[in-house]
Amino acid sequence: MPASTTPTPAKKDKRQSKIGEIWRRLKVNKGAVAGLVVILLLTAMAVFAPYLAPYGPNKMSAGPRLSAPSMKHPLGTDSFGRDQLSRIIYGARISLYVGFIAVGIGAVFGGFIGAVVGYYGGKVDNILMRMMDVLLAVPQIILAIAIVGALGANLVNLMIAVGVSQIPRYARIVRASALSVRGQEFVEAAKAIGASDLRIIMENILPNCMAPIIVQSTLGVASAILSAAALSFLGLGIQPPAAEWGSMLSLGRQYMRNAPHLTFYPGLSIAVVVLALNIFGDGLRDALDPKLRQ
Amino acid sequence: MLRYIFRRIVFLIPVLIGVSILIFAIIRLAPGDPAETLLGPSATAQDLQELREQLGLNKSLVTQYFTFLTNTLKGDFGRSIRTNNPVLEELLDRFEPSLILALLSMTLAVAVGIPLGILAALRQNTWMDTLCNLAALLGFSLPGFWLGLMLMLLFSIMIPILPSSGYGAWQQLIMPTLVLSTNTMAVIARMTRSSMLEVVRQDYVRTAKAKGLSGRLILVRHILSNVLIPVVTVAGLHFGHMLGGVVITETVFSIPGVGRLIIDAIRFQDYPVVQGGILFFAFCLSLVNLGVDLIYALLDPRIKAQYRAG
Numbered sequence: 126m127p128a129s130t131t132p133t134p135a136k137k138d139k140r141q142s143k144i145g146e147i148w149r150r151l152k153v154n155k156g157a158v159a160g161l162v163v164i165l166l167l168t169a170m171a172v173f174a175p176y177l178a179p180y181g182p183n184k185m186s187a188g189p190r191l192s193a194p195s196m197k198h199p200l201g202t203d204s205f206g207r208d209q210l211s212r213i214i215y216g217a218r219i220s221l222y223v224g225f226i227a228v229g230i231g232a233v234f235g236g237f238i239g240a241v242v243g244y245y246g247g248k249v250d251n252i253l254m255r256m257m258d259v260l261l262a263v264p265q266i267i268l269a270i271a272i273v274g275a276l277g278a279n280l281v282n283l284m285i286a287v288g289v290s291q292i293p294r295y296a297r298i299v300r301a302s303a304l305s306v307r308g309q310e311f312v313e314a315a316k317a318i319g320a321s322d323l324r325i326i327m328e329n330i331l332p333n334c335m336a337p338i339i340v341q342s343t344l345g346v347a348s349a350i351l352s353a354a355a356l357s358f359l360g361l362g363i364q365p366p367a368a369e370w371g372s373m374l375s376l377g378r379q380y381m382r383n384a385p386h387l388t389f390y391p392g393l394s395i396a397v398v399v400l401a402l403n404i405f406g407d408g409l410r411d412a413l414d415p416k417l418r419q
Numbered sequence: 420m421l422r423y424i425f426r427r428i429v430f431l432i433p434v435l436i437g438v439s440i441l442i443f444a445i446i447r448l449a450p451g452d453p454a455e456t457l458l459g460p461s462a463t464a465q466d467l468q469e470l471r472e473q474l475g476l477n478k479s480l481v482t483q484y485f486t487f488l489t490n491t492l493k494g495d496f497g498r499s500i501r502t503n504n505p506v507l508e509e510l511l512d513r514f515e516p517s518l519i520l521a522l523l524s525m526t527l528a529v530a531v532g533i534p535l536g537i538l539a540a541l542r543q544n545t546w547m548d549t550l551c552n553l554a555a556l557l558g559f560s561l562p563g564f565w566l567g568l569m570l571m572l573l574f575s576i577m578i579p580i581l582p583s584s585g586y587g588a589w590q591q592l593i594m595p596t597l598v599l600s601t602n603t604m605a606v607i608a609r610m611t612r613s614s615m616l617e618v619v620r621q622d623y624v625r626t627a628k629a630k631g632l633s634g635r636l637i638l639v640r641h642i643l644s645n646v647l648i649p650v651v652t653v654a655g656l657h658f659g660h661m662l663g664g665v666v667i668t669e670t671v672f673s674i675p676g677v678g679r680l681i682i683d684a685i686r687f688q689d690y691p692v693v694q695g696g697i698l699f700f701a702f703c704l705s706l707v708n709l710g711v712d713l714i715y716a717l718l719d720p721r722i723k724a725q726y727r728a729g
Contacts, residue, residue, distance in 0.1 A: 259437030262701045266663030267681070271697055274685035275445045351562055355667055358564050359682060371564075378568060385572050392565030400560040407556075 150412040157408020163401035171217040178211035182368040191384040201386045203376065205366075209387065212368040213394050219369045220398060223284050224350040228342050230288025231349075235295025236338055240326050242296070243303025254300070257293040265290040266352055273361045283362045287352045291345055298341055302334035336413040343406035347399045354395050370395050420716070427712060431705050438701040439491065439694075443484050446690045474500070491698070497691035501684070506695035510677060516586050517665050517676035523592060524599035524661060529654060532604040536611025537646075543616065551608060558605030563664050567598040567671040584673040595672045599664050603657050610653040611646060618645045648718050655711030659704050 151157055170177060179199075180186070190206045192198060200209040238257075242250040260268065272286035306312060307330065315325050356362035357371030365372055370391040377387025454470045455462065471477045475486060490497065496506035539551035574594065575583035582591050618624065619642065627637045666678030673679075677696055684692035 255433065256437065258434050259441055261659075262434050262438050262705055263441070263697060264659040264663040264700060264704060266660075267666060267697055267700055270666065270681070270685065271442060271445050271693065274693065275448070347560065351560075354562055355564060358562075359667070359670060361682075361685070374565060374568070381568065381572055382576055385576075388565070388568045388572065392562060392568065395562045395565065396560055399562070400556065403556055403560050 147412050151408055154408040154411065156404045157412070160401040160403075160405030160408065163397065164405060167217055167398055167401070168221060170214055171221050174214050174218055178208075178214040180208040180211040182212050182215035183207060183366050184211075191380055191387070193384070194386055200390050201384065203373070203384075203387055204380060209373075209390060212373060213370070213390055215368040216370045216373065216391065216394065217398075219280070219363060219367065220350050220354065220395070223280070223287065223353040223363075224346040224398075226284045227287035227291065227349040227353065228345040230284065231291030231345060232295050232338060232342050234288075235292040236299045236331065236334070238292070239296040239299025239301075240303050240330050240334065243300040244307050244322070244326055244330055246304070246307075250300075253296070257296050260290070260293045265348075266355060269352055269356060270359070270361055273356055278356075278361045278364060280363055280367075283353055283356060286356070287349045290352070291349065294345070295338065295341060298337045299331075299334045302337060303330045306330055306333045340406060340410040340413060343402055343409055347402035347406065350395065350402070351399055423716060424713060427709050431709065434705060435698075435702060436488070439488060439698055440484070442694050442697050443487060446693060447480060447483070487694070496695035496698075499684075499689055499692045501687050501689045501692070506691050509680060509692060510695055510699050513675055513677045513680045515676075516674050517669070517678060520592065520595055520599060520668065520674065520676065521658075521661060521665055523596045524664075525603065525654070525658070527596055527600040528603035528607055531600075532607030533611050533647075533650065535604075536608040536650075537615055537643075539608070539612045540615035540619070548612075551612070555605040555608045555612075558601045559609075561601065563598050563602065564667050564671050566601060567594065567668060570594045570597065571671075584671075586674045586676075591672070591674075595668045595674060598671070599661060599668045602664065603654065603661055606657050607650060607654055610650050614646045614649045615642065618642050621645075644718065648715065651711060651714055651718065655708055655714075658707045658711075662700050662704060 151161075185206045186198075186202060186208065188197070188202065188206060190202060190204055192202045194201045198208050198210065200213065203209055203212070238253055242253045263271075268290040269286040272289060273282050276282040276285070312325060312329050315329055320328070353362055354369075354371030354374075357369050358375045360372075360375065363369035363372050365376065373391040374388055377384065377391065381388055454467045454474065454476060458466055458470060468477075475483055478486075487497070494507060496510070498505055499509055502509070535551050535554075539548045542548050571583045571594065574581040581593055582588065585591050624637060624641055627641050632640075662678075665676065666682060668674070669676040669679040670682055677699060681693060681696040681700075684690075684696065
């Protein structure tokens, strides 16, 4: 899929037909489409949370605390008398936000590192990939725990911690693609017309690595949401009283005997988001790489 | 082969030194003064100063790092700020539950994941295949801490047949092992299935069939040995993920392992323990990866040949 460096109408048509082709392959996969629908619904739920939630996320009702699901509170109330359904709806905001920003951090830094080392090769490649080996030698969630533990537990640090721990996987993927692209003729052509290295990386190398980056990012959002929820569950992420699924679970855990709905629903929400992203990501990989499909 | 092993071990050293720099940097550049945390708000300036000197906190970061590195190489990880015991001793004390949990979970994941993947591939596009795929996706997506709490709810509260937490009796290991193995089991099953589907279509399998070998013989001699190569790699790579899971599982089930130790140490800003603990995990992970590479070389004669020649 060599792209010419000057935008021409032909290129645009080609790109559109490519997206169309990917969509045609994707929509055959019912699971992937279902996953996409769930993701879109959850995103809409997060965006329109103030209109959808029956109560405010931190509004304490005068009614009974730890009450079981009822007509008034479909998913019950927590130990402060807050409506759980509303908190779960608002919680989608934080989870999706953290997931996307963390992957953004990982993909931008990792992708750039991978493209640079793949393009230049040699010593730069050696040094940076050894640094990635170091990052990979520490289990991802433990690295994130160390970063949050050191910087302090809050939303921004959580996103940084999860994002940084995801850098190596993007660096590796993009590097592999960059290595295979850099020797090709259209890169040499770009060099011959005097394009700068930065321009070649941005216009020739990166667009050709997009397919694996997109697939990895989709799966990456799933794993970032899981890590962020795990950290919040451990008390090292989003702090109460914010409505976040992981910290809701950790609060509900103390009342598991009398109010099991407080641990069931937040965890179920995490599971649904992550499952939808994973199914969609899988389908996307198959659609982008027809070789893998039988 | 020996040369290969030797090279791989030498290669480990810079990575571990890198990890020690990384962990040291993350923890020391953090805001907050361990001396203040330790002595509490009532401490006088002089007390703080004395403690900083005692802990070596008043020296430059580079000096502190080299002291840390040389001590670590001698097997001295420093002393815990909280308990004043040597860090290495604390780590080794807590090592047994973590090791047992990880080994049991890996065994279960392999013992269930590989047959499941083979079954799914042999019955490709049947309901059994769909079911296996679905189960794998689910296992891959469920948050471990939630799964743990739900098992606890089911088997300790609603039908009280298993102890909800703690360590010591074998019953207390059942739920944590299930929780910790789920994710790896799913990954192994998926990898086995896709690797199997690929190998089945290879020419040498067709040749074996054409020679009239029995299905069982082809499966064992020609297919499985080739299927296992990527599966071993993935299982090894996933070991890091499992070590992360150890931290969470130990917290959920109150198991006194290394993971729990690290979490507690972070809360108390007990940085020698955090440093030692993470370095310990990185060391374990590197050793496992080394082991995986060696198994890999044993399983795949092409790799062995490469290093014999080189």
